[in-house]
Amino acid sequence: xxxxxxxxxxxxxxxxxxxxxxxxxxxxxxxxxxxxxxxxxxxxxxxxxxxxxxxxxxxxxxxxxxxxxxxxxxxxxxxxxxxxxxxxxxxxxxxxxxxxxxxxxxxxxxxxxxxxxxxxxxxxxxxxxxxxxxxxxxxxxxxxxxxxxxxxxxxxxxxxxxxxxxxxxxxxxxxxxxxxxxxxxxxxxxxxxxxxxxxxxxxxxxxxxxxxxxxxxxxxxxxxxxxxxxxxxxxxxxxxxxxxxxxxxxxxxxxxxxxxxxxxxxxxxxxxxxxxxxxxxxxxxxxxxxxxxxxxxxxxxxxxxxxxxxxxxxxxxxxxxxxxxxxxxxxxxxxxxxxxxxxxxxxxxxxxxxxxxxxxxxxxxxxxxxxxxxxxxxxxxxxxxxxxxxxxxxx
Ligand code: COS
Numbered sequence: 001x002x003x004x005x006x007x008x009x010x011x012x013x014x015x016x017x018x019x020x021x022x023x024x025x026x027x028x029x030x031x032x033x034x035x036x037x038x039x040x041x042x043x044x045x046x047x048x049x050x051x052x053x054x055x056x057x058x059x060x061x062x063x064x065x066x067x068x069x070x071x072x073x074x075x076x077x078x079x080x081x082x083x084x085x086x087x088x089x090x091x092x093x094x095x096x097x098x099x100x101x102x103x104x105x106x107x108x109x110x111x112x113x114x115x116x117x118x119x120x121x122x123x124x125x126x127x128x129x130x131x132x133x134x135x136x137x138x139x140x141x142x143x144x145x146x147x148x149x150x151x152x153x154x155x156x157x158x159x160x161x162x163x164x165x166x167x168x169x170x171x172x173x174x175x176x177x178x179x180x181x182x183x184x185x186x187x188x189x190x191x192x193x194x195x196x197x198x199x200x201x202x203x204x205x206x207x208x209x210x211x212x213x214x215x216x217x218x219x220x221x222x223x224x225x226x227x228x229x230x231x232x233x234x235x236x237x238x239x240x241x242x243x244x245x246x247x248x249x250x251x252x253x254x255x256x257x258x259x260x261x262x263x264x265x266x267x268x269x270x271x272x273x274x275x276x277x278x279x280x281x282x283x284x285x286x287x288x289x290x291x292x293x294x295x296x297x298x299x300x301x302x303x304x305x306x307x308x309x310x311x312x313x314x315x316x317x318x319x320x321x322x323x324x325x326x327x328x329x330x331x332x333x334x335x336x337x338x339x340x341x342x343x344x345x346x347x348x349x350x351x352x353x354x355x356x357x358x359x360x361x362x363x364x365x366x367x368x369x370x371x372x373x374x375x376x377x378x379x380x381x382x383x384x385x386x387x388x389x390x391x392x393x394x395x
Contacts, residue, residue, distance in 0.1 A: 022086075022090065022315075026086065026087060026090050029069055029087060029090055029091060029094075030090045030091070030093070030094040031094075032064075032065070032066075033066055033090070033091045033094035033095055034094040034095075034097055034098055036060075036064045036066065037094065037095045037097070037098030037099045037102055037103075038098045038099075040060055040064060041057060041060060041061070041064075041095070041098070041099045041101075041102035042098055042099040042102065044056050044057040044060055044102075045057055045099045045101035045102055048101070050221030051215060051217055051218065051221050051222065051223055051224070052180065052215065052223055053138055053177055053180040053181070053223045054101065054105060054223075055138070057101065057102060057105050058105050058109065058135040058138055059134075059135040059136060060135065061102065061105060061106050061109065061135045062133060062134040062135025062136065063134075063135065065078060066091055066095075066106060067106065067109055067110075067132070067133050067134070067135055068133055069087060069091060070083050070084075070087060070088055070091065070106075070110055070133075071083060071113065071117070071129070071133045072117075075117065075125060075129040075130050075133055076129075076130040076133040076134060077133050082117070083110075083114065083117075083256070084318075084322050085256055085259055085260065085317075085318035085319075085321035085322050086315065086318040086319055086322055088110060088256070088257075088260045088263070088318070089259055089260050089262070089263035089314055089315065089318045090263070091106065092106065092107060092260045092263040092264045092267065093263040093264070093266050093267040093270075093311075093314075094267065095267065096263070096264045096265075096266070096267020096268050096270075096271065097267045097270060097271050097274075100220075100264075100268065100367070100368070100371045101221065103264055103267065104176075104222060104264075107257070107260065107261075107264065108138075108139070108140070108141075108176045108177050108223075109132050109133075109135065109138070109139065110257065110260075111139075111141045111176070111253065111257055112132060112138075112139020112140055112141055112177070112181070112183065112185060113128075113129050113132040113133065113139060114253055114256060114257075115141070115185050115201065115240060115249050115250070115252075115253045116128050116129055116132075116139075116185070116203060116240065117129050118249070118252060118253070119201065119240045119241035119249045119252070120203065120240050120241075121237065123237060124203055124237070124238070124240065128183055128203065131182075132183075137182045137183060138177050138180065138181045138182050138183075139177065139181055139182065139183045139184070139185065140175050140176060140177040140178050140181035140183070140184045140185070141175070141176070141185050141253070142172040142175045142178065142184045142185060142186045142187065142227060143155070143172075143187045143250055144172060144173055144174045144175065145157060145170065145171060145172055145173060146171055146173050146226075149174070149381075150380070150381055150383070150384050152187075152247070152250065153195045153196035153199065153247055154195065155170075155187060155188070155189060155199060156170055156189060157169065157170025157171065157172065157186065157187070157188040157189060157229060158170055158188060158189055159188035159189060159190045159200055159202065159234075162233065164235065164236050165233055165234055165235040165236055165238075166188075166190075166200075166202065166233075166234050166236075166239075167231045167232065167233055167234075168186060168188050168202065168204065168210075168229045168231070168232040168234060169229055169230060169231055169232075170188065170229050171226065171227065171228055171229070172186065172226065172227040172229070173216070173225075173226040173227070174216065174224060174226075174378070175213075175224065175225060175226065175227055176222065176223060176224055176378075177223050177224075177225075178213050178215075178223075178224065178225035178226065178227050179212070179213025179214060179215065179225045179226075179227060180206075180215075180223065180225075181206050182205070182206045183203060183204070183205055183206055184203075184204045184205075184206060184211070184227070185201055185202070185203060185204075185240065186201070186202045186203075186204045186227075186229065187199055187200070187201055187202075187246050187247070187249075187250055188200060188202060188229075188246075190243055190244055190246075191244055194244070196247040197244060197245075197247070198244050199244065199245075199246040199247045199250075200239060200240075200241075200242075200243050200244055200245070200246040201239070201240035201241055201246035201249040201250065202234050202238050202239060202240060202246075203234075203238045203239075203240055204229075204232060204234055204238065208232045208233070208234070209232070209233070210229060210230040210231050210232040210233070211227065211228070211229055211230075211232050212227070212228045212230070213225050213226055213227040213228060214226055218374070219370045219373065219374075220370040220371045220373070220374060222374065251329075254332070254379055254380060255321065255328050255329055255332050256321060256332075257379055258317075258332040258333060258335065258336040258379055258380065258385075259314050259317040259318045259321065259331075259332050259335040259336065260314075260318070261336050261339075261340065261375050261378070261379050262310065262313070262314040262317070262335040262336045262338070262339030262340065263314050263318075263339070264375060265310065265339040265340045265342065265343035265372070265375050266307060266310050266311045266314055266339050266342075266343065268343050268347060268368050268371060268372050269303070269306075269307040269310065269339075269342060269343040269346040269347065270307055271364065271368060272303075272343075272346050272347040272349075272350035272351075272364075272365060272368055273300070273303045273304055273307055273346060273350065275350055275354070275364055275365060276299075276300060276303065276349070276350040276353045276354065277291075277300055279353060279354050280296050280297075280300060280353055290353065296353055299349055299352070299353060300353075302349075303346045303349050303350065306342045306345065306346060307342065307343075307346055309338070309342070310335075310338050310339035310342040310343070311339075313331075313334060313335045313338050313339065314335045314339050316331060316335070317331035317332050317334065317335035318335075327392070329388060329392060330388070330389055330392035330393075333380070333385040333386075333388040333389050333392075334385070334389055336375075336379065336380065336385050337382050337385035337386065337389070340372075340375040340376045340382065341376065341382060343372050343375070344372050344373065344376060347365065347368045347369055347372045348369070350365055350368075351365050351369060
């Protein structure tokens with residue numbers, strides 16, 4: 001990605017500027033993530049196959065300490081306590097400034113690892129999480145189905161009792177890292193006609209018999225695919241959390257990850273803003289630099305203001321999560337909603353300032369334009385976030 005100009009606040013902020021309440025250690029983590037992103041991860045991302053799991057990239061996230069920074073020591077991480085949402089956001093925002101592929105690979109290790117850490121038995125945690133933290137085991141979070149995306153509680157994949165275990169039958173789609181993942185968190189129905197209250201979470205090894213899949217090609221180079229479960233056998237020991245209470249496992253995970261999707265969006269918005277400021281200073285029209293036209297300077301001011309507002313909402317939601325505040329479902333949804341919608345607007349505005357050059361294949365903004373669209377859909381669409389916020393208002 002172009003340049004490494006310091007951003008106007010937060011993760012990449014110059015000394016002395018407002019940085020919310022990031023500690024010195026969190027700022028160092030952001031700087032390290034950004035440097036690794038630029039020097040190590042972006043080149044690895046460039047040498048991968050677009051739309052496929054990039055294992056050297058995932059391993060490098062482990063080796064360079066970025067995945068360990070998100071997990072506690074008991075599973076091979078570098079944190080004294082369990083994960084911090086704020087640190088997750090700091091790393092995601094920093095990586096988004098340098099390599100969206102590295103950012104997404106890191107996020108998917110977290111989205112797969114955290115439900116096991118939060119809800120798994122000691123045996124499940126020991127079996128899977130240390131490998132995820134080292135970047136050697138690639139996980140996937142398999143909730144969505146062809147007929148049920150936003151209405152996740154209506155899912156139809158069946159888990160039928162079979163001796164001491166279960167047999168899973170159904171279809172999942174738009175699953176990150178499928179079909180190449182080493183382990184899947186599969187949400188399946190254990191009790192019919194009970195909506196969210198009859199769903200159970202299972203940990204399914206990627207090589208389980210009866211589990212097949214195929215990649216899906218997306219507009220952005222994101223490893224994604226569909227899965228077919230044809231009577232896949234799992235033991236009772238592979239249930240995550242309580243039987244019929246898997247929906248809670250999913251929602252708890254999303255409470256943690258939604259602010260960090262916002263952080264990814266803020267990083268992309270900042271990268272677009274930085275590029276637009278640079279371009280407006282260099283490009284001349286009608287005998288003066290673009291930035292001297294008020295139409296451009298006011299656009300830049302608006303882009304910076306909205307990006308900073310999104311960043312503050314993201315950090316506030318993450319900090320609320322870390323303090324265990326009861327309002328976290330609402331603040332997580334607000335952070336994801338506002339930051340992803342803002343990033344889409346900022347990237348689009350940056351393209352307008354650049355003109356046609358930004359639409360050439362290979363330009364940073366062409367890349368961001370394709371990347372910025374999906375976060376308004378995955379981990380709950382903007383409409384679902386508004387639904388969650390409204391429900392919390394009425395509570
Ligand atoms: N934390 C913990 N538990 C939660 C929760 C949360 N944030 N939100 C809901 N739950 C629990 C509820 O407490 C309830 O469990 P109990 O009956 O045991 O109390 C259960 O989950 C069902 O909750 P609810 O009735 O609110 O569920 P709905 O079916 O109405 O759905 C929405 C709620 C729409 C918010 C949910 O389906 C959703 O988030 N959909 C989007 C799915 C999504 O993000 N998909 C992308 C997947 S990842 S790429």
